[in-house]
Amino acid sequence: MLITRRSMMAGVAGAAFVSVVASPVAEADVYGGHDVTGKILDLWLPNRSLVGLPISDVIPVTGGQLQRFANADIYYSSAAGASIITGKIKTAYDGAKGPSALGLPIGVEAVSSTYSSRSQACLAGRIWYSSSDGAKAVPASKTVRLKGAKNFRDVAGEGSGIAVDGGRMRRNMVYRSSALGSISKMDKYILQTLGIKTIIALSPASPPTISGIARVRYGISNPSSSTLAEKQRMYRGYVTNSSNRSSVGKALKLIAQGQPVVFQCLRGWDRSGWVAAVLQDLLGASSSDIRAEFLKSNSYNGPGVRREYLDAALSQMKSQYGTVEKYVSACGVDSATRAALRKKLID
16 A cells, blocks of 8 residues: 555654655655655755755746755756755845746856855856845846946847847857956956956056956057047047057957957947947947947946047048948958858857
């Protein structure tokens, strides 16, 4: 005679553990009155001292399952596997509406002793935490904000990326930023976890030293300017000055190698704004999207750029070279490099 779970549980309500042999399709282990089964059980058993006893049965959540324990939660789905989430990361995950906003957590929490920070990857986002910076829970559709560089953002924009010829600009490949030299420890760790391999300095501002991230300088000159006419002359110089063209070309050729990069200048709006605009234009973004992305610096970093600045450079490019392809050719970017940019940066 088989002993059913219902009759067995009636006799062991206060037990910390009992192995229940129920029906051929309903085997389970019961701890403190709660079933723990399958992949959640496999992960929990070697981590009992960290996680504690279960305080709930399995709960269906968006995309998978959740079981709560005294000191942590364990999530499971076939796509994400089983993962433990605990402490400040768990608090941030719950506060961000967890599975519905970030997807289920993946793997284990990563910890950096170098940068006194930790992070948790999720199917549709990521969480970072440090005691000095607090927590950042960011869905995949958004770019994480850096504490020490307000104008850090994805050149492809937000959401599904800027529309370009043949698709959308691929996100998480090319970032732009204000000067990164004074960023926090967690900011540095964020750049590491984003997979960035090179920081391109377009201005004299020195990039930070971050393990695993190279630094290069491709300087673009910015003569002192304050009036509208002076600013427009400075932007036209991005096109007319041969040294500036060479730096733009070097940046584009490095980007074409296909590893994530970030380019920076002092405030992230003039030199960085121009390189971003050239790249977006080369991939086929609309003029309205290019201008909108350019003007976002005013939201990220405070008022500082005007449409007339960018229009001066674009007008000079058109009058001097006719097309953006001919302009970047004058910058040293050949057709093979342009093709590589399209292949690596368009979804």
